[in-house]
Amino acid sequence: xxxxxxxxxxxxxxxxxxxxxxxxxxxxxxxxxxxxxxxxxxxxxxxxxxxxxxxxxxxxxxxxxxxxxxxxxxxxxxxxxxxxxxxxxxxxxxxxxxxxxxxxxxxxxxxxxxxxxxxxxxxxxxxxxxxxxxxxxxxxxxxxxxxxxxxxxxxxxxxxxxxxxxxxxxxxxxxxxxxxxxxxxxxxxxxxxxxxxxxxxxxxxxxxxxxxxxxxxxxxxxxxxxxxxxxxxxxxxxxxxxxxxxxxxxxxxxxxxxxxxxxxxxxxxxxxxxxxxxxxxxxxxxxxxxxxxxxxxxxxxxxxxxxxxxxxxxxxxxxxxxxxxxxxxxxxxxxxxxxxxxxxxxxxxxxxxxxxxxxxxxxxxxxxxxxxxxxxxxxxxxxxxxxxxxxxxxxxxxxxxxxxxxxxxxxxxxxxxxxxxxxxxxxxxxxxxxxxxxxxxxxxxxxxxxxxxxxxxxxxxxxxxxxxxxxxx
Numbered sequence: 448x449x450x451x452x453x454x455x456x457x458x459x460x461x462x463x464x465x466x467x468x469x470x471x472x473x474x475x476x477x478x479x480x481x482x483x484x485x486x487x488x489x490x491x492x493x494x495x496x497x498x499x500x501x502x503x504x505x506x507x508x509x510x511x512x513x514x515x516x517x518x519x520x521x522x523x524x525x526x527x528x529x530x531x532x533x534x535x536x537x538x539x540x541x542x543x544x545x546x547x548x549x550x551x552x553x554x555x556x557x558x559x560x561x562x563x564x565x566x567x568x569x570x571x572x573x574x575x576x577x578x579x580x581x582x583x584x585x586x587x588x589x590x591x592x593x594x595x596x597x598x599x600x601x602x603x604x605x606x607x608x609x610x611x612x613x614x615x616x617x618x619x620x621x622x623x624x625x626x627x628x629x630x631x632x633x634x635x636x637x638x639x640x641x642x643x644x645x646x647x648x649x650x651x652x653x654x655x656x657x658x659x660x661x662x663x664x665x666x667x668x669x670x671x672x673x674x675x676x677x678x679x680x681x682x683x684x685x686x687x688x689x690x691x692x693x694x695x696x697x698x699x700x701x702x703x704x705x706x707x708x709x710x711x712x713x714x715x716x717x718x719x720x721x722x723x724x725x726x727x728x729x730x731x732x733x734x735x736x737x738x739x740x741x742x743x744x745x746x747x748x749x750x751x752x753x754x755x756x757x758x759x760x761x762x763x764x765x766x767x768x769x770x771x772x773x774x775x776x777x778x779x780x781x782x783x784x785x786x787x788x789x790x791x792x793x794x795x796x797x798x799x800x801x802x803x804x805x806x807x808x809x810x811x812x813x814x815x816x817x818x819x820x821x822x823x824x825x826x827x828x829x830x831x832x833x834x835x836x837x838x839x840x841x842x843x844x845x846x847x848x849x850x851x852x853x854x855x856x857x858x859x860x861x862x863x864x865x866x867x868x869x870x871x872x873x874x875x876x877x878x879x880x881x882x883x884x885x886x887x888x889x890x891x892x893x894x895x896x897x898x899x900x901x902x903x904x905x906x907x908x909x910x911x912x913x914x915x916x917x918x919x920x
Contacts, residue, residue, distance in 0.1 A: 452688075511640055704788070748881070771827055812825075
């Protein structure tokens, strides 16, 4: 998170101060690539995680995954060459995108196949490897690349080549790690695979997951069309700050999804309910702590951005709406994993499509009036309604929910801490003020969470950290 913050809050405004549209270009290329890679891999990550516990011959699943991935990628290449490229260029109407749109094809290949390898890694209950590569490796690589470009060692063409080469590196590292642990091997047959069932499941999941991904990316894509690539750049910086509270959830969801799939195989609803509750309360505490840290320091953060580049400092309420929408998602726990891995997986599609339409309409109405703030508010509205519908559905079908009295105690604690600490101002120095207020928050929040016993898992984590600090001292 610290590395990502340095990249987004400091380096991006410094490096792209003169040409913010370059940052907008990078974000649009990555956004399109992620969306198209989800279509290209034909929902294989979800298929792998759902069916992995049922198969004894794992090599058949890997063989099937490779064949299906290549077919999906070849179809995408043809579609991109004959139609898609021209549509993208005309929708944004920017020469930069026209010149560099071919990067989308390369990125789609590496992201798509990396997602398949991620799924195999997670199915073997190794979520730390893909998380490390996504959250640490890519950010460190970006940090080094940005500094080299800032110092004038590369022009834009070379910078983009080196910057996007990270996705090739990530794919190769992930592949080598899986091979080293002997998790990947071919069995050139499919006798154990229920291909019809897999493809039926995949067809619904791919539509549902693509809709969900579009919901998360449509604000950025519509900003590029309604405003310009500069608007995307300013939105990106504010979006990252608000989205940072999702970092703990990525780790929890990565390991929870295969556990939920295994629990459905064993028809263990009690375990699913336990995972549901634990994921919710743990994500609420960790994500809520991050949210407090961000929002208590938001004015100083905006002033800090203004000191680097005034152009990037106007996204205070983008941060708020994005952070609140992510906090709503955190409270819902592994809701999506429960639905997707159950017999009601079709609901994922049925619930996503109307909300995709809803967010397109709200962005269409709000962006022309409120710009980047309108895009963020549209994201919040759609996320909130989307989560409520899914929570109600899971409760009706399975009679489980992720809430307890500790959920409401946690929310009350966060509100109380915010009201007290928001009145505290140090006025020493921007950097010192942020560090001091964050430290004071940690020294207040951590003991209270422990004393109130809001989460057994968080209490164990606090004890582990405390013991390690004690041994170090």
